[in-house]
Amino acid sequence: MMVSESQNSVKLHTLDISQPLKHQSSSLSSLAETCRTWGFFYITNHGISNDLHTKLHSISKDLFSLPSETKLKLGPLSSTRTYTPPFIASPFFESLRVSGPNYVASAQSSADILYDQHNSPLFSEILQEYGSKMEELSKKIVEILLMSLGDGFEKKYESEFKNCHGYLRINNYTPPESLEDHGHDHDDDQVEGLGIHTDMSCVTIVYQLDETGGLQVRSKEGKWMDITPCEGTGVVVNIGDMLQAWSNDKLRSSEHRVVLKQPKNRYSVAFFWCFEDDKVVLAPEEVVGEGNMRMYEPFVCLDYLKFRENNERGKFEKVGFTVKDFAGIK
Numbered sequence: 001m002m003v004s005e006s007q008n009s010v011k012l013h014t015l016d017i018s019q020p021l022k023h024q025s026s027s028l029s030s031l032a033e034t035c036r037t038w039g040f041f042y043i044t045n046h047g048i049s050n051d052l053h054t055k056l057h058s059i060s061k062d063l064f065s066l067p068s069e070t071k072l073k074l075g076p077l078s079s080t081r082t083y084t085p086p087f088i089a090s091p092f093f094e095s096l097r098v099s100g101p102n103y104v105a106s107a108q109s110s111a112d113i114l115y116d117q118h119n120s121p122l123f124s125e126i127l128q129e130y131g132s133k134m135e136e137l138s139k140k141i142v143e144i145l146l147m148s149l150g151d152g153f154e155k156k157y158e159s160e161f162k163n164c165h166g167y168l169r170i171n172n173y174t175p176p177e178s179l180e181d182h183g184h185d186h187d188d189d190q191v192e193g194l195g196i197h198t199d200m201s202c203v204t205i206v207y208q209l210d211e212t213g214g215l216q217v218r219s220k221e222g223k224w225m226d227i228t229p230c231e232g233t234g235v236v237v238n239i240g241d242m243l244q245a246w247s248n249d250k251l252r253s254s255e256h257r258v259v260l261k262q263p264k265n266r267y268s269v270a271f272f273w274c275f276e277d278d279k280v281v282l283a284p285e286e287v288v289g290e291g292n293m294r295m296y297e298p299f300v301c302l303d304y305l306k307f308r309e310n311n312e313r314g315k316f317e318k319v320g321f322t323v324k325d326f327a328g329i330k
């Protein structure tokens with residue numbers, strides 16, 4: 001996995017998740033720095049086998065190649081509402097949501113409708129395997145991020161993060177046939193697959209299922225960096241709004257987007273690890289640190305999710321509506 005900024009390259013931290021926590025200490029300060037400045041990092045040795053990767057890719061392709069009227073049975077007007085059709089987040093983006101902790105049940109209820117009961121249980125089994133792997137990874141990642149904040153902070157895991165829950169979204173990006181005709185948003189021959197946004201999670205694990213690339217992260221100065229998948233490693237982590245607020249800005253919620261530069265479909269899976277809806281998000285005293293200013297008023301998690309939804313009318317984030325706008329102390 002590489003990051004490139006035009007000709008220059010920027011070094012983002014790579015976290016080897018297979019190492020025991022106590023062996024991570026040497027690299028914790030580099031991780032903390034990357035999280036403070038970018039809110040984005042890579043993980044290696046994440047334990048997702050090539051086999052699982054191939055299966056995920058293949059079920060994603062099958063799923064999105066179904067006719068629109070079939071997919072719309074799960075659309076915004078259905079009772080299930082697990083499918084986001086094109087023209088909601090962007091004309092080129094569609095997505096299927098699978099909720100934890102019972103990923104198999106959630107996936108199966110969508111599959112029953114999509115495949116009219118004729119599909120094999122494989123679809124939901126693969127998503128169950130992937131969902132539980134992602135939960136395990138997310139827990140480890142949060143623990144390591146807490147350690148990166150300083151000595152003793154990992155103790156906060158039990159009191160603050162043990163009720164987190166996850167859901168995932170399988171995404172498909174279909175660029176227009178001629179990129180040139182649509183390239184007015186950005187430079188030359190590229191279109192926005194998913195506009196600039198921050199995630200509302202604590203952490204999000206993004207898996208780019210092919211070599212297309214297009215995921216970009218914005219620096220504090222407003223420069224875009226490409227996050228290009230290299231063979232075998234499609235996995236990146238980004239910090240979400242909840243962790244930014246909870247850490248009193250010690251961890252930055254990454255601003256990212258997806259651009260489409262090639263005339264071919266792009267598949268990805270994003271796993272969101274979130275606080276429970278009724279949690280009051282408030283940075284603990286120790287995290288704020290003596291003499292430092294508190295950056296956010298306490299807020300209830302669900303109230304922020306509603307704030308985002310109301311401001312976007314179901315669309316994805318416009319960076320004008322973030323947790324800073326909602327609860328930031330001016």
Ligand SMILES: O=C(O)CCC(=O)C(=O)O
Binds near residue numbers: 258269
């Ligand atoms: O498709 C990707 O690579 C990123 C998706 C994303 O940012 C999201 O679903 O929030």
Ligand SMILES: [Fe+2]
Binds near residue numbers: 198204
């Ligand atoms: Fe995102």
